[in-house]
Amino acid sequence: MPPLAEWLRERSDDDLVALLRARPDLATPPPSDTSVLATRAGVRSSVARACEDLDSFALSTLEALVLLDADREPVDSAAVAGMLGASITPQRVRRTVRELRALVLVWGEDDALNLVPAVREALPTFPGGLGRPADDLDDPAAALAGLDEEERELVGKLARGAPVGRTKDAANRVPLERAANPVQRLLAKGLLLRRDAETVELPRQLALAVRGDEPMTGVVAEEPVPELTEPGQDAVDATAAGAALELLRHLESLLHAWSDDPPDVLRSGGIGVRELRRTAKALEVEEQVLALLVELAVAANLIANSEESDPRWVPTYQSDTWSASMPEQQWAVLAQAWIDLPRLPGLIGARDEKDRLIGPLSEELRRPTAGRERRRVLSYLDELPTGHGAAPDDVLAVLSWRAPRRGGRARDVAVRSTLSEATVLGVVAHGALTTAGRVLLADGPTGAARQLASALPEPLDHVLVQADLTVVAPGRLEPDLAAEMKLVADVESAGSATVYRVSEASVRRALDAGYGAEDLHALFRTRSRTPIPQSLTYLLDDVARRHGKLRAGTAAAFLRCDDPVVLAEVLGNPATAELQLRQIAPTVLISPLPLSDLVEALRGAGFAPVAEGPDGSVLDLRAAGPRVRGKARATAPPARTGPPEEQLGELVAHLRSGDRARGVRRGSAVVPEHGRPSAEATLQLLRDAARERRDVWLGFVDSNGTRSQHVVRPVSVGGGVLQGLDTGRDELGHFPLHRIMSVALVED
Incomplete structure (x- = not known):
């Protein structure tokens, strides 16, 4: 049995359960014994997945083990600490080794650490920024001392950065006496290795001599500490509540705009840049914010492709239900849609591989892992003390250290866009997570809606009518009052306070909807905290007097x-x-x-005519706009999971049983017929074993097609089922006879 399998076999059940939990791919399908588990743990693809979630120092530790050839010979943890640098303590290394050991990327005791060979393939080509060793460079310090200034400068540059460099001087080898530049002289001395006609590499021994007591570059032992701000949770929640209301106002405006004039769906999907700019100008909102609103509206099934011969982006029937909901419920729908969105709106406005602009709703924005990365950012903010925030650069630095392999430009865009979008949504404010945001992460949209409702300002039941025919709403209005004000007046400016303007057209709109002159007078008389100006009274009476004569x-x-x-x-x-x-x-x-x-x-x-119905009543001719049935909202794929938690212990017991079955000596066996044992011979052998109280070895296939091995002491055989004590699990088991693929007596 391979040494790794032997080491795994000696681990406790809790250790194996923790391994299967941390590396769920090892448990699918269930391994039959520890040898199979050890083989899977050393597969390159599985090792690469395990490395994805390692922090920067854990990866540096693996690189140090590679440099020490721990995949060939065991090494001491003290040697690993020395490779990582003089500032790294052996205690810090041992703590990280325990984490790597739990993942079975490293195995063995601290004084004899072994590295899973596939780790070398999963790490960068130049671990620790070091190149290959040169075969005949025995005294690098002396070689370094004999260099001139130009040569030493070139060696120092390669030692501090990547160990390879491109140069045309590598094309031909020249003797030292004919060497015309530092590259040729170092090649002639054997202090540079020629990789190809244009590439040279600094030998590892020389780089180590230059670096001294810091053999590896880029080693950061501890997580960066951000410079926190402290706006206070009350200020955070209040600011976010205002942002949430502003978001809802803009989205309602978007639904109304596209209900009246739906934009075309591009042949490649998405929406045209001109349409986006036109809508942004009409709604007086930034294009980037509008692009996010469009993505959210489609994700929340409020807007959908009509899928007609001339397709357009049209509000759905569900949008009417959403518009009639309370603000906190509207916000919760959008916030949950954003959390799960398998797309990256932050790329809107960037250029694709063909140098074309990426627009909203285009396929180029699809990123299956976007939801998971979004949660990573918010979860980090959730770790900060209540009422404290962090700058985007600091958040990016911490997350980069925690998972360097999830790196590159996509991660930077994802982190920054997540913070920006969360601020627009009211999930984050002043760089801090809101209380509603914390509840959203932990409990989902229902609890988050209740939390936001408590943070929103109490709706007002009054307005302030001004002499210039404007009406000021000093805060959020009650839903009924807000609906009446939208009908009788036009929004002139919005924000923490909304300014409406009453005009002849807006009054006529209210009269068309069925209001009478006295109704409008009563509305302003009962709802205004300021006296009603004569100009408004005259306007209402004048429009009402002319209204409906025709x-x-x-x-x-x-x-x-x-x-x-x-x-x-x-x-x-x-x-x-x-x-x-x-x-x-x-x-x-x-x-x-x-x-x-x-x-x-x-x-x-x-x-100023009005429409009249058959019974003489006033008809409201305002068009409601087209509606379509939306599709099920696309969500991010579930994170990689293994068996449920309650099954992990069963899997470990299965492993133990397989190990015991593999280790027993088998005696007389039933000869298979057509790939499976004879039914009569199987029954006879099992009945004899039950009578003589002898153990049998079973090759078994369960209902999922998973093969396993068991050592069983038969108790009874009947009804097509073998009942017996599974000695590997020390419990009574039931084995249908038709699933037994092979059977043999166990020799003492």
Whole structure:
């Protein structure tokens, strides 16, 4: 049995459970015994996955073990500490070795550490920034002392950075006396190794001589400590609540805008840059924020591709339900969609491999691991003391140290964009995680919505009417009041306080929706904390007096008015000539145009008609906009998982049973027929073993097709099932006879 398998066999059950938990790929499918487990633990792909979550110092420790050839001969942990540098203590190394040992990347005791060979393949080509050793460089210190200034400068440059360099001087070998530059002289002295015609490499011995008591570069033993800010949790939650309300306001505006004028879906998917800029200008929002809103709306199933012959991005039926929900519920839907979003909106505006701009909703943004990386950033902020925040650079430094192999530009973009997007969403404020954000990570959107509700300012039941026909909402309004204000006035500016403007058009809009003049007077009289100016009273009365004098119906459409003079004015107006109006009574005109077109054209001519239903009631002709059925929201794939926690102990027992079965001596066996043992012979052998109280060895296949080996002491055989004591697990087992693939007596 290989030494690693023997070492694993000596581990405790708790150690093996911890291993299978930390490296779940080793448990799928369940290994039949410890030898199989040891083989899997040394597979390169599995080792590479295990290294993904190692911190910077753990990876440096593995590199030191590689440099010491621990995959060929055992090494002492003190030698590892010496390779890592004079500032690294043996205690620090031993602590990290314990972590690596738990992952079975390293095995053996501290004075005889062995490295799994596949680790060498999973690490960089130049561990510790050191090249290959030269075969005949026995005294590097003397060689270094004999260099001139130019040669020493070149050697120092290669020793401090990557050990390889590109130069045309490597193409030909020249004798030392003909060498014209430092590269040629070092090659002639054997102090540079020629890799190919344009590449040279500094020998490891010479680099170590230059570095002295710091043999490896880039060794950082401890996690960087960020410079924390302390805005206070109350300030964080209050600021985030304001950001959340602003986000919801912008998204409602987006839904209304795209309901009236849905943008086209590009042939390659996504939305055009011109459409995005046009919408951003109309909504008065930054393009990057709007791009995030679009991604969130589609992820939350509020906007979807209509998938027609001329596809457009259209609000869904679910968006109406969302719009009618409370603000905290609206926010929770968006926040959860963002947490799970398998895309990276932070790349919007960058260029792809073909130098094309990456737009919202494009396939180039798809990143299956984006959700996991988003949670990593937020989880780090969750570790900080309550009410404390950190700058993006500090967060990036910490996460880079914790998992260097999850690196590169994608990680930098993911960290910075996560913090930026979380701030827009109100999950983060002042660089700190909000209370609602903490609940969102731990408990999900329902609890987070309740938490945000407690942080939102109490909704106001009043407004402040100004003399210039503006209405100021000094904070968040009650839903009913907010809906009425949107109907009777237009938003002029928004923020912590919203300013509305009442105009003739907005008053007419309210009257069209069924409000009467007295209703509007009562609205402002009961809801305003300031006196109602005369200008507003005159405006309401004037618009209401003219409103509805003309009554439009379907004939295709008709106009009726109790005052024949008004109808004569309509007929005589040049702007109404295209309406094809015809008088059929002193107080009635008819038109072949649809009712909505007739009303709109008359308003454009300066009149103020209303639409009338069959019963004489006022009709609201405002279009609700198209709607489509959304699709199921795309979520990030689940993180790599193994068997459930409660099954890990069972797997270890399975391993122990397999080890015992492999170690026994087998005697007489049933000869297989057509790949499996004879049923009669199997029954007879098992019955004899039960009568004589002898152990049998079983080759068994469970219902999942997993093969295993067991040593069993039969108790009874009947009903197609063998019942016996599984000696590897020390428990009674039930083995269907049709799943027994081989059987033999165990010799003492």
